[in-house]
Amino acid sequence: MSRWRYFFQRVLLSIPILFLVMTVIFVILRMGPLDPVAAMLGPEASGVQAAEIRENMGLNEPLWRQYIDYMFNLVTFNFGQSYVIQSGRSVNTLIAIYAPRTIWLGFWAVLLPLFIGIPLGFYAGLNPNSWGDYIASFSGIVWLAMPNFWLAIMLLAVLRRTQGGGFLGFDWYTIGPEVRSLIGTPPLDFIGFEEWQSLGMVPMPSGFYFDGGTLAVAIKVILPAAVVLGSASMASELRIGRTAILETINSNYVETAKAKGLSGRVILWKHVFRNALIPLVPIITNEALLLLGGSVIVEVIFGINGLGRLFFFSATQGDLPLAGALIFIFTLITISLNILQDFLYTILDPRVGYEQ
């Protein structure tokens, strides 16, 4: 089977999957033990308001009718409105406000482990069974077992102790741009468009501003949260990176390159590193997936008003339509990332698909 055919098969397969996910969400929210209106207004939901919400959400229709409406709305990204968290606002507006913060967090949570985990793993792989290797591997293993929520509160406690020059010899509050609080939403208005011009029908941004100071604050506020969220990824990238280097360095083509008399540097960069990166591709995309689940707890602890925190509050405060829409969006992201992973694999590794 050609690898492109394999890739398109995978893409096609994601359609029934998406359909099933939507059905599962519908079953949980509309047929589950919790009545959506009772969740919003309390167990004795009655009266005009309850009837209004019922009518609005279409709960008075027969179940099959509700199902078709629900599916149609999800597919057309028409998620309805929030009833509890920000009553009356459309879910789409809420997502547009909250999503950038989660993306900012996710961006750093993917980037940081890449630049710490992979180099450490490669270092450990190039110096196997040295003390450096032992320390890196061991801390990777412990790091992996550390629950994010615990790591988060420990990190916050340590950083809090540094206020006014604590035992670590630096003050996190004043280092770089000054921040007053460790937790909170990062300011993301460091870049934006000021003027819009119409170019025929299409509006075009003609001027934009950029504020370096705000950018620095945004990075500084997000850093501790990103370190925590990326911790598991960092550890597994370290582990896989180490194994990949060990496997590559003992392979025949590296032997051949040595025999040809290539310099150590060329072997390392051209033959070892490039091939060692292949097994890291699925790890990196997998990590992006893990971040989706992990963002809930990290955003709750660090007080970042992102999608994860929004999901937590919508679920616990009974805003079930909002929670359902968010789960659907998270699933959509997961499926797209899986397709992206398959795509990268198809490009990077010509062997994919032949063994199937």
Add this chain to the structure above:
Amino acid sequence: MSMSSDETDVVLTLRERIAANPRPALIWVAGLALLILLELGRIVGWILAAGGAVRMVIGAIPSVPWWVADNVADGLSGVSGGLSQVGGAIGFSVTAALVLIAGAFLVKSLFVPFSVSKKIGLDARQIGPDALSEHLLERLVIAAGLGVGAALILVTPVGGAVDAAVASLTNALEWVANGWTLSDRELISNEGHRSPDGGWEGTFLGLSPAIAWSIRVIVIYAYAFAALVWLWKGYTTYREHYREADWTPRDDWINRFRTHYWGIFGLIVVFGFVVLALWAPALGAANAEANLYSPYQNEFEYLTDDGQVESVAHGTANIQSRSQGGDSTVGIMSYDEYDRWAPLGTNPDGKDLFTFLAFGARTSLMIGLIGIGIATSIALMMSLITSYYKGTIDIATIVVSDTIISVPVFLMVLLLSVVFQQGNHPLADIYSGGLLLALIFGALYWPGLWRAIRGPSLQVAEQEWVDAAKSYGQTPMITMRKHMAPYILSYILIYASLLLGGVIITTAALSFLGLGINPPTPEWGRMVSDGRSYVSTSSWHIATVPGILIVLVVTGFNALGDGIRDAMDPESESGDAGATAAATGGGG
């Protein structure tokens, strides 16, 4: 050839082999009897608890058909009343039949070594069409028997008699359970008070509570270790004296595992964790019932500053022993105001942290075992079926498992636990929501397990011995069970061990957020949450200790999984397992 007679052969030969050389077996059994006798009370207590759980499950099964009938009737009630009644009746019969047949398969494979249908003179070839095979007929007969039995118990007075018999058996066992046990809290007691002359009263040999408690902990761990060693000795005795084969692949696994220090470290940690969970009531420095659950109904004695021995309720004393930072803290390895020993300090409510954590270990272990047990059984069954039949059922399972995998696990667990708990579903009340959580984990984790072992199980299905069994005329059931399951099961164990750590973290994360396990059932994550505002004060231990415990236990399970993997398959890549391990860390 029926497999049941086959199995009887094996049992008989083992019996014969033991009869030929009874000495090693007798010595081992005598040792085992001694070990059981030492802890008779506690072991019978565990049996009672397990029996109670089994009874609850069996009691819940008959309500399933009614529940389905109600739901079908509800769903159809909008259309027409008559249709709803008919639908309900159909739903009831179909579900009841399915439950009975599933039960029949279980009963047949576990308890019935002979053919019931032959005994009562039924022959498949005489009464039915070709499709009705001997095996199916056998199960149908047993299902009918089960149905009659269930109807007798539910409808006629036979049910009352069965209840009475079970109750008297339970009473007898309870009497034993309250009797002698080595790890009795009263036997090596650390609960006593200072006497006016400077010593201690009420503690073991008048020692200080700290020392008495340490002795009890050492005795319990020594006992558990001895039991483990003895079980291991049982296996080696079997291997040396009674096993027919001189060598099996398992011997190699064990030899490789013995030199795998990382895996042994994992085994030790997991052993310590399991013992902590099993003996939680005995290991706790305080009596859990008195200190954690109903502190105002229980009193204890203490020596006041003016030399009087007075009694005070645990609840009142707890208020004075709260750890809330600053001066009011009872730290690690210290006594509180009332001379109660707190090995790991107290929590913000003044309750003993060690006792809380020991019972929390119990919660985590229960949820982990039930959840992963369910996930493992589904994954094993599905991988047997999909790798044997391949084709459509394989594709269908891929779609279903991909569906479950593509929803972020933590979000789904959170949403489901909110929906069930706020909807006041009866499942959410059992074990403070623990059972519900375990079921959710079972439902969400099997696809990952199935995916992880899909490659190996497809390979196993291609082996010559499976082909041989097929061409020899073995039924699919037996081929899967005897020739494929043992190999696939060992692969599943690796991933199950890695996932167990993930379950522990996710449960703790949910409790940290105030979901999942409801108070008063202890859970480690809740203690981290309770202590989070005191991390940088003198009461730092409240959130720190449970966190370190989680890290240790999860590392232990990961190490054990690594060890098993390297022992079974030394050439396997660590890549896959690494990815699974990452999945364990990601949720919380």
